[in-house]
Amino acid sequence: MKQFSLLLTVILASSASAFVPPSQPTSSSSALFSNAVDDKTEVREYFNTEGFNRWNKIYSESDDVNKVQLDIRTGHDMTIQKILNWVQVDGDIQGKTVCDCGCGVGSLAIPLAQMGEFFNSPCSLRMIASMVLGSLGGILPGNLFDIFDISGCRCNIPTCFSPFSCLHSRNKTKFYI
Amino acid sequence: MNISLKYTGAKVSASDISDSMASEAGRRAKELGINDAKFYTSDLESVTGSYDTVTCVDVAIHYPTEKMTEMINHLCSLSTDRVFFSFAPKTWYYVALKKVGEMFPGPSKTTRAYLHEEEVVRQALKNAGFEITRDEMTGTNFYFSRLFEARRV
Numbered sequence: 001m002k003q004f005s006l007l008l009t010v011i012l013a014s015s016a017s018a019f020v021p022p023s024q025p026t027s028s029s030s031a032l033f034s035n036a037v038d039d040k041t042e043v044r045e046y047f048n049t050e051g052f053n054r055w056n057k058i059y060s061e062s063d064d065v066n067k068v069q070l071d072i073r074t075g076h077d078m079t080i081q082k083i084l085n086w087v088q089v090d091g092d093i094q095g096k097t098v099c100d101c102g103c104g105v106g107s108l109a110i111p112l113a114q115m116g117e118f119f120n121s122p123c124s125l126r127m128i129a130s131m132v133l134g135s136l137g138g139i140l141p142g143n144l145f146d147i148f149d150i151s152g153c154r155c156n157i158p159t160c161f162s163p164f165s166c167l168h169s170r171n172k173t174k175f176y177i
Numbered sequence: 178m179n180i181s182l183k184y185t186g187a188k189v190s191a192s193d194i195s196d197s198m199a200s201e202a203g204r205r206a207k208e209l210g211i212n213d214a215k216f217y218t219s220d221l222e223s224v225t226g227s228y229d230t231v232t233c234v235d236v237a238i239h240y241p242t243e244k245m246t247e248m249i250n251h252l253c254s255l256s257t258d259r260v261f262f263s264f265a266p267k268t269w270y271y272v273a274l275k276k277v278g279e280m281f282p283g284p285s286k287t288t289r290a291y292l293h294e295e296e297v298v299r300q301a302l303k304n305a306g307f308e309i310t311r312d313e314m315t316g317t318n319f320y321f322s323r324l325f326e327a328r329r330v
Binding site for chain 1: 186191193201203216220221226227228230231232235240263288289311319321
């Protein structure tokens with residue numbers, strides 16, 4: 001009950017919630033009799049206008065979100081990550097066809113299209129180069145990383161050991177050997 | 178030597194009912210160097226084709242209860258192997274929370290939100306010839322999502 005009261009407080013303090021009512025004032029009884037076409041029209045219009053602006057921010061790294069929206073972002077990311085983890089464990093997504101229905105801003109479709117990137121990414125090449133050269137001589141030349149144009153790689157070497165932490169460095173990168 | 182890397186992940190075809198959303202997804206993908214994924218505008222019922230995996234994540238909250246079974250059946254018909262499907266589960270706690278939320282509408286309005294009976298989803302997948310192979314529940318303070326992976330039997 002304490003938890004519930006806390007939630008209530010947060011709802012009252014927030015300007016948005018995952019469960020706020022429709023844009024047209026409707027009673028719960030009329031919602032029961034709403035048909036799918038009306039829902040579809042409403043959803044389409046909402047996500048082409050106000051809803052697009054709101055959710056595009058929620059599903060991004062924008063700081064312009066309130067506490068509730070941040071909570072929803074976190075939750076949605078967790079669901080996406082669980083799917084990616086399953087797919088990663090199975091290890092056979094490369095080249096498979098995927099149909100994402102209701103893709104939103106691409107928060108699942110994009111990482112699925114990128115999976116397998118790890119072993120080709122400049123991040124992992126940097127890591128591998130470090131390991132190989134380190135094991136050969138123990139000393140890395142100071143200008144090693146200048147050899148690679150790694151402007152698209154924003155993560156450091158330790159985080160690169162996790163394939164998914166590399167997903168934020170998603171630029172198709174040209175580099176030179 | 179100039180090496181231009183290409184992504185080697187899944188071959189993705191993604192759609193959204195909102196043109197703004199689908200365009201933004203395509204823009205983000207392109208910005209990240211993904212050129213072979215397809216992003217287009219379509220409602221769920223109009224999506225056609227045959228794919229290894231079909232995903233529909235956090236979309237069902239916009240779908241009315243009476244349309245759920247038909248919708249899941251359609252998603253399954255597009256898939257030769259696997260479906261990822263998530264929905265907000267209809268439990269007494271979430272029903273109560275939704276009611277509380279509705280009592281205090283803020284300046285931000287949104288669409289109707291539908292919670293779904295887990296049993297209805299399970300039955301719909303089964304009827305479509307799929308069995309649930311993995312499941313998860315993700316719940317934060319304001320986000321609730323039951324996730325199923327189902328494979329064609």
